Amino acid sequence: MDNMPSTVTDTVAAAVLPHLPVEIWLSIIDELGAQRxxxxxxxxxxxxxGVLQERAQTYIPDTMxxxxxxxxxxxxLRRRWEGxxxxNIVGGTRRGERLPIPHLATFASRLAGNWTHADTLMIERAEWRGQDLDLHSVLLDLALFDxxxxxxLYEVTFPTVLSFWRLVYTFPRLNSLHLYDVDIIKADIDARTLAALHLLPARRNLNRMYLLPPAESSDERPASLAAHSAAGLLQVIIAQAVPSFETCPWRNIEHLHFGDVTLPTAAAFGRLLCALPALRELAIYGPCIFAEHGFNSSDVRILAGAPSRLARVDLGADFSTQSNPQSVHEVVDVLVHCSASRRLKHIAAWPSPSLRVLTSIDVSLNRLVKHAGQSLESLTLAALPQGSLPLSNDVSTCAFPSAARCFDVSANTRILRLECSTTIANEDNPLIALLLELLCQTPLEHINYIRLxxxxxxxxxxxxxxxxxxxLGAVLSRGFIKLYxxxxxLHGVPEFTESHEAIVRSWQQKLLTWCVLNFDVVEASGTQHHL
Structure with missing residues (x-):
């Protein structure tokens, strides 16, 4: 009896599954799964x-x-499974319902040091309240999930900015922070709060922050909280016009992604970028709106003296269709004043459907591209679908669209990669001719990759x-020296025939022998062709 295994786990390991019929072992595994x-x-x-291993693995969850x-x-709790x-810690049961999460404390105290496999923590529809949690103990326990x-964080409300950042900097290996509709009740920043934030340990690994809106609008959100969403998290950073790079806990953030940008002024946006000295990538997927417009001389001096490592800017379709045109103009001004545009290596943007510079937003986007000059190595232009420009943007459309110039890339003489996408809506649409015009004024010397x-x-x-x-064949063979x-x-073509294939083959013959041409066609029926 002394040699009998003491646990189910020891039984399995010691017996290495004795020779029982497979059906019996499957039933045993099913029962173990039911009992968790x-x-x-x-x-x-x-x-x-084989089948026994597969059945056992189906009951071991990746997410709980x-x-x-x-x-x-x-x-x-046993000794083998590492979690x-x-x-996922959930408060409310439906969208817009944010409830206390006292079970977070239970989870942290019970499973800290046991679930060493967990690398992702999600908190949903929750209200972070001090009276429900012994914050000191909870944060100490959570820190053991190293x-x-x-x-x-999805739909989570924090009482103060400090309570939010204390949670974030609990995890020593935190790399990526994703915030969806996060609210701060008390977003005011005072000297005491700033001093407390400087005492937080800077996490060298935290280099990605995503500030994204909720997936769907909710009428249940209190208006008083909506005003603080996301912006309250940034106020603590913006509050320091000249930040102390050695002590601020966000100093290592390299990638900043916005669902939208809603700030008091463009200067506040500029101070935000200045307070992130390690920032390399900026993405704005949705609208950009500043409540007030214009710079003063002190704002310009701060931006001009700020270091910048920004190398990549991604601007989404909603940025082009829903932003205030003056705000977009000022975003570009910020990037120009802080000299970030002169260091940009990659720009992605959504110009007007025609790929011509028609609207004031197009003018701003093209100004950013031209100002990048020889530093730009990769450009991605995705033309907006026909009819996607809102009326508010149509007001700023040039009076004579037919005379508007093509998107200008002539200043980007060291560009390596060019990617363009567009929608062809009718047979008279000149988009292909406009795209050819863009290719014709692309510098020849360095470009090595083109995707259309x-x-x-x-x-x-x-x-x-x-x-x-x-x-296309004639344009692509016009002398791109390093094009490989x-x-x-082509997506949605009615059909792809042998005569069409012959056209593609003729392009391949015109290109330089070391240049690879990949041609993919997806017919409207779903049939795919690859040449």
Whole structure:
């Protein structure tokens, strides 16, 4: 009796699954799964192969969600299983309902040091309240989850800016912070708060921050909280016009992604960029709106003296269609004044459907591209779909669209990669000719990769489409010295025939022998062709 295994796990390991019929072992594994005996299931997966291993692995979760204390307490603790990869702590049961999460404290105290495999923590629809949590103990316990690299907060309300940042900097290996509709009740920043923030340990690994809006609008959100969403998290950074780079806890953030930018002034936006000395990538997917416009001389001096490592700017479709044109103009001004535009290596933007500079937003986008000059190595232009420009933007459209110039890349003489996508809506649409115009004024010396994507609508005449496309070969063979890869994609064409394939083959013959041409066609029926 003294040699009998003491646990289910030891039984599995010691017996290495004795020779029982497979059906019996499958029933045993099913029962272990029903009882959530993850330790024993882990042992089964480790000591078996084939169908038994697969069945055991199906019961071992990658993600576990806790909504109550009872769900946390029900977990059977053993010594083998190191926990799921993702842990989700949920407060409210429906969108817009933010409830206290006392079970976070139960989870942290019970499983700290045991679930060493967890690398992602998600908190959803929650209200962070001091009266529900012994904050000192909770943060100490959470710090023991030293593999947490991703923190996702969905619809979470914090009482103060300091309480938010204390949670963030609890995890020593935190790399990526994702914030969706996060609110700060008391967003005011005073000297005491700033002093407390400087005492937080700077996390060298935290280099990505995503500030994104909720997936859907919610009428249940209190208006008083909506005003503080996201902006309150940034106020602590913006408050320091000349930050102390050695002590601020956000000094190592390299990648900043916005769902939208809503700030008092462009100067506040500029101070934000200045307070992130390590910033290399800026992405704005949605609208940009500043409440007040204009710079003063002190703002310009601060921006001009700020160091900048910014190398990549990604501006989404909603940025072009929903932003205030003056705000977009001032975003470019900020990048120019802080000399960031002179260091940009990659720009992605959505110009007007015609790829011509038609609106004031187009003018601003093209100014950013031209100001990047010889530093720009990669440019991605995705033309907006026809009819996507709102009326507010149409007001700023040039009086004579037919005379408007093509998007100008002539100043980017060291560009290496060019990617363009556009929608072809009817046979008279001149978009292909405009794209050819863009290619013709692209500097020849350094470009080595070109990718062209066409989305074809049903009403397009196939014959006229291919007649227009036939000019591509001549343009692509015009003397791009270092061009080695061309990728062309056609989506939604009515059909792809042998005559169309012959056109593509003729392009391949015109290109330099060391240049690879990849041509992909997806017919409206879904049939795919690759040449």
């Amino acid at each position: 005996e993850y330790d024993a299931l882990e042992a089964c997966a480790a000591f078996t192969v 969600t806790f909504r109550t204390r009872e769900e946390v307490v029900s977990i059977v 799921p990869q993702t842990v 593999r947490i690299g991703w923190l996702h 994507i066409f989305h074809v609508k049903n009403e397009v005449d196939s014959g006229k489409l291919w007649a227009s496309l036939s000019h 890869h061309v990728a062309i994609e």
